[in-house]
Amino acid sequence: MITNTIYRKALNAFAGLSALFLASCASPQDLVYQDVKNFRVSKISLNPEVGMDVQFYNPNKYGMTLKDADVDLYINDKLVGHAMLDKKFNVPASGTFLLPVTLIADLKSVLPNAVALMSNDEVNIRLKGNVKAGRGVMINIPINYEGKKKLNLF
Numbered sequence: 001m002i003t004n005t006i007y008r009k010a011l012n013a014f015a016g017l018s019a020l021f022l023a024s025c026a027s028p029q030d031l032v033y034q035d036v037k038n039f040r041v042s043k044i045s046l047n048p049e050v051g052m053d054v055q056f057y058n059p060n061k062y063g064m065t066l067k068d069a070d071v072d073l074y075i076n077d078k079l080v081g082h083a084m085l086d087k088k089f090n091v092p093a094s095g096t097f098l099l100p101v102t103l104i105a106d107l108k109s110v111l112p113n114a115v116a117l118m119s120n121d122e123v124n125i126r127l128k129g130n131v132k133a134g135r136g137v138m139i140n141i142p143i144n145y146e147g148k149k150k151l152n153l154f
Helices: 001-023 108-117
Strands: 033-043 049-058 064-075 078-084 087-091 093-103 121-134 137-150
Touching: 033 064, 033 093, 033 137, 049 064, 064 093, 064 137
Parallel strands: none
Antiparallel strands: 033 049, 049 093, 064 078, 064 087, 064 121, 078 093, 121 137
8 A cells, every 4th residue: 555655656756757847848940941942954854853952941049950851843733753852961050051852853744844844934833742850859841832933944
């Protein structure tokens, strides 16, 4: 009976201290998506490579690591390709940074838009996906962007 009471008190004390510790740990703020810059076609072939720099702001007072980006690219509302970040990217503390992204485009999706892409200076770009970010513990951050961008084919 006495050991049972001591056990309960110890368990309650541990639970209380754990709750206090977890409440005192500030969770990291999400990275703030800002823009897509430097959209380019870097390789024209049967499987063209499309590159861009995705701009983020890190509001945290500490750096973090990005990994496992998984993003779909749409041009003029047609799925063009899929990009994945297969290596880690270090993010500076309290700063803006550009995340270089390259994808292999699906030529079947690009060909129907080829004339429109060549004849227009601007196209509608949409990025949809997510990236994992954190310091030790990684969280998914959604990427949703849509806007007009100049396309530099040559």
